[in-house]
Structure formats: structure tokens, C-alpha cells
Amino acid sequence: MLIRIPKRSDEKESAVTDPEIYRQRRVFMQQCAAGMAGLAGGLLVGGQAQAGLTLGTPRSSPYSTDEELTPMHAATHYNNFYELGYKKEDPSRNAAALKTEPWTVEVEGYCENPGTYAVEDLVPMDQLEERIYRLRCVEAWSMVIPWVGVPLATALKKLRPTSQARYVAFQTILDPENLPGQRRNVLDWPYVEGLRIDEAMHPLTLLTVGMYGQVLPNQNGAPIRIVVPWKYGFKSIKSIVRIRFVEGQPPTAWNQATPNEYGFYSNVNPEVNHPRWSQRRERRIGEFRKRKTLMFNGYAEEVAHLYSGMDLHKYF
Amino acid sequence: MRTPTAAGWVKPALFLLCLVPVIDLAHGAWTNTLGVNPLETLTRSTGTWTLRFLLLTLLVTPLIRVMRTPALLRYRRMLGLFAFFYASIHLGTYLWFDKFFDWQEIWLDIQDRLFITAGVTAFLLLVPLALTSTRRAQRALGNAWNRLHRLIYVATFAGLLHYFWLVKADYLEPIIYASIFAVLMLARIRKSSTVNVSGVS
Numbered sequence A: 001m002l003i004r005i006p007k008r009s010d011e012k013e014s015a016v017t018d019p020e021i022y023r024q025r026r027v028f029m030q031q032c033a034a035g036m037a038g039l040a041g042g043l044l045v046g047g048q049a050q051a052g053l054t055l056g057t058p059r060s061s062p063y064s065t066d067e068e069l070t071p072m073h074a075a076t077h078y079n080n081f082y083e084l085g086y087k088k089e090d091p092s093r094n095a096a097a098l099k100t101e102p103w104t105v106e107v108e109g110y111c112e113n114p115g116t117y118a119v120e121d122l123v124p125m126d127q128l129e130e131r132i133y134r135l136r137c138v139e140a141w142s143m144v145i146p147w148v149g150v151p152l153a154t155a156l157k158k159l160r161p162t163s164q165a166r167y168v169a170f171q172t173i174l175d176p177e178n179l180p181g182q183r184r185n186v187l188d189w190p191y192v193e194g195l196r197i198d199e200a201m202h203p204l205t206l207l208t209v210g211m212y213g214q215v216l217p218n219q220n221g222a223p224i225r226i227v228v229p230w231k232y233g234f235k236s237i238k239s240i241v242r243i244r245f246v247e248g249q250p251p252t253a254w255n256q257a258t259p260n261e262y263g264f265y266s267n268v269n270p271e272v273n274h275p276r277w278s279q280r281r282e283r284r285i286g287e288f289r290k291r292k293t294l295m296f297n298g299y300a301e302e303v304a305h306l307y308s309g310m311d312l313h314k315y316f
Numbered sequence B: 001m002r003t004p005t006a007a008g009w010v011k012p013a014l015f016l017l018c019l020v021p022v023i024d025l026a027h028g029a030w031t032n033t034l035g036v037n038p039l040e041t042l043t044r045s046t047g048t049w050t051l052r053f054l055l056l057t058l059l060v061t062p063l064i065r066v067m068r069t070p071a072l073l074r075y076r077r078m079l080g081l082f083a084f085f086y087a088s089i090h091l092g093t094y095l096w097f098d099k100f101f102d103w104q105e106i107w108l109d110i111q112d113r114l115f116i117t118a119g120v121t122a123f124l125l126l127v128p129l130a131l132t133s134t135r136r137a138q139r140a141l142g143n144a145w146n147r148l149h150r151l152i153y154v155a156t157f158a159g160l161l162h163y164f165w166l167v168k169a170d171y172l173e174p175i176i177y178a179s180i181f182a183v184l185m186l187a188r189i190r191k192s193s194t195v196n197v198s199g200v201s
């Protein structure tokens, strides 16, 4: 079988997957049946990534949560992706404005293998994993999303960063002619983000090419993005065209726009409020009551040691 | 100029028109078509409509002057009360869906968050205006009524501050509303020395 629903560990399967998603996947598979001949395993062959195509059978991961998935429609129609518009419903509406073909990623800075890479050079399609992560937006809402990708560390190791590489800087595509959001200077385009090298190499940090078993829809950051589940969503930069290994802490887009509101680290932290709203609680999309926000978005066990000894009120 | 009979159906029609946004929201809530985050949609939409009704209320006086149609005055109270109506729902959605009536949390918010402080200020300023909106109160207060109701300028200003302070990056919409407010205020400053319609300020 060429296309199948990605499997998580069996005992989780029924508890985790929203019937709505199963329904959508079935519909999708029917629509796709005609194109099946061309789909052998990975789908990014030759850079022919197309939103909506399934991604073979990613492996399940012990890092996945068993919480109920946010319906795919919600995760793909309520987005902050300012390049495609500033309102939540804009990115899905303007998705076609993002041109993902051809796509290359420039790798620069302190590493042994700089150069121009295709998506599939960075993301080995035979090693895809599904990671079901909580996503906590800085605006105090959250979702649970099954991403598909490989640990960012897998890709970075191939690029062989040198000892001077203490941070990794990322940049989103700059294309003001096509991207409606980049026609006004709402942010200082292009969007840039960064991680400390140990954050970037952490096994939770995912270099992502898909979600819900399918190739990333444009509004979710196609064709390649990262997902850093213990940080506020805006750290998980979308539609990456440049990766640079640097020595000093790189500038980050929201921090440059409003330094007192968005720090470089931006770890999810219920104790440190955003100046304009409380971070103690969050609304899980689809729920009425608010939930308590967890330290490091519930990933404290895995990542707290990265910040031991740091004053997280200062390094917010 | 309108005859009294023409105004007879205009007022109920306007009343129904002013109800359209809330009926639309209620319908959306009932059929679950308010988008992915319906509670946010409710808060944002009622906030926007509060501001729009405040500006519509402020539009009446300059319109009377420009078009020389004093009959329009009879609709101003209704528009003002609708502003208060939408502000009350807006506040209600915050108290319930955002804070679940956790008064301690709400009090912290009012102190800590400038945009909430401004919003609450705007709302509190509207309360005495709504309470004294009856013809009886207007007669009893005489000239003081006019002065009191100038608080709508301060309330709208506070509402605009509230809007500017809650925006993350895209200031286009608050700038548009603030510009409309500025035009409506300028129209008052420039005309206040020439014409004076009673009960209009």
C-alpha cells in the first residue's frame, strides 16, 4: 500500500485520533487515488512538494503526547503567518501566494558543509517521524498537532557546525511581490528567528515538512519549517530559506519589533506574563474553559536543564 | 427635511438595523460558524461594534450641521445606547469567557494591563451617560446634562487607546478609527463658535 494513515503506537491510535481527521484523511485518499502511481514512499522527490499529499508512513515517537488532536481544519485555518496576512483567517485564504517551487535552503556560517540544499537533502524522507506536540501561542491559545519531520539535529549534524557556531539563525522567504503581508512594514521583513545551538540540537526540536500525515499546507509554513514545542509558537519559524551558524545571539523578528514583549528565548512560562496579557492560562482551541499553562509547555522534564541557573524572568 | 410621519418608521427600522450585528453573532454562535476560536470572535466583534456605535453617535451632530437636518437629533440617543449595549456584551464576554468571573484575576488585569485599564475606563465613563439618557434626566440636569455627556469624547478616546494598546503589530484599523474620531472632533472645534443647536454638543 503506497498511501496509508500514519501509525502511532497501536494502543494510542484510537485514543488519539479525532474521527474528523480520519474522515478527512479518507476523503483525501479518495481524491488522491488517481495520482497514486507517482507516489512512492516520500513525496518530496524532485522538489515536487504539494500541500495535501500524504507522506508515506512516518514512524511514531515516544515524544508524542496522547492528548486529543486539534481538528486539522482548525490547525490549518487559524494561523499566525504574517507573510500571508495579519488576521488568523488570512493565511489559509492567501495560501496560494506562497510559491514553494522551486525551493532551496542556503546554509551559511560556521559549518563545514555550507551550500545550497534542497528540502530532501536536509530531511531524509526515509527517516520521517510523526511527533504529536502541544503548540502554545504567545497569544494564550493552544493546539495539539501531529507534525511530520526529522529532528533538526539530524540535519544540522550533516552540515557539521564548527565550535564557533553557538547559535543557529533562520530566515523565512522574502517575496514581497507575491506575499501580501510583506507589502507593509508590519514587521521588519524578512522574518528571522534563532536558537542557541543546544536548543537547536535538542531531540524535541523538529525540522518539519508535514502535519496530519500530509505535506505541510502553505499556511502552516511549507515546504520546511521548525517546530520547537516548549517555546511560544512564533519561535517555530516557517518557510525557511536560510540557515546560518553564528557566534553571537542572532536578531529575532518579534523581539526587534517589541523588545519588552518578546524575548529571544520565549520559553513557555506561566510565571512570566506578557506585558499585555497573562500567560497563566490558555484556551485549547475547541475547549470552552481555559487550561493552566504548563512550564515549558509541559516539556520541562526534557528541556529545563538547558536553562539551569538562568533567571527566566530576565531571559524571557 | 424629514416630516414627523417619515420619521415614524425610520426609528424602528434603525433600531432593527442596530440589532443586526448582535443577531448575526447570536446566529453564528448557535450554528457554530464563528470560526476556529468563536469566543475570541465574540469579544473582538462586540469591541469593534462598540467603537463603531460610539463614532456613529458622534457623527450625528456634525451631520446635523452640515446637512442642516436637526431632525437627525432624535436618533442620537438610540445610537449612544447601542454603543453601551455592545460595550456591555463586550465586557460580559471578557468577564465570562476570558476570566470565568475570577474577580481576583480580573482586578489584577485591570491594574497590570494598560489596555484593560483603558477599556474599563471607557466603559465606566459610559455608565453615567446611559443612566442619564432619559428625557426626564435630561430635563432635570439642564445645562449640566450637556457637559456630562461630553464624557463620550473621553470614553471614545479611552476606547481608542484600548484598541491601540491591544494590537500586536498591525495598526491599520485602529489608525482608521482614530482618524474618523479626529475628523469628528475637528468638526466640533471648528463649528462650535458659529452654530448652537440646543442639546447638541
Ligand code: HEM
Pocket (backbone or CB within 6 Å): B040, B043, B044, B045, B046, B047, B048, B050, B051, B087, B090, B091, B094, B098, B116, B119, B120, B121, B122, B123, B126, B155, B159, B160, B162, B163, B166
Ligand atoms: C467603550 C469601551 C470599549 C471599546 C470601545 C472597546 C473596543 C475594543 C476593540 C475595537 C477591540 C478590538 C477588536 C479587534 O481586534 O478587532 C477590543 C478588544 C478587546 N477588548 Fe475592548 N473595548 C471596550 C471596553 C472593554 C472592556 C471594559 C474590556 C474588559 C475589561 C475589554 C476587553 C477587551 C478584550 C479582552 C479584547 C480582545 C483583545 C484581544 O483579542 O487580543 N474591552 N475592544
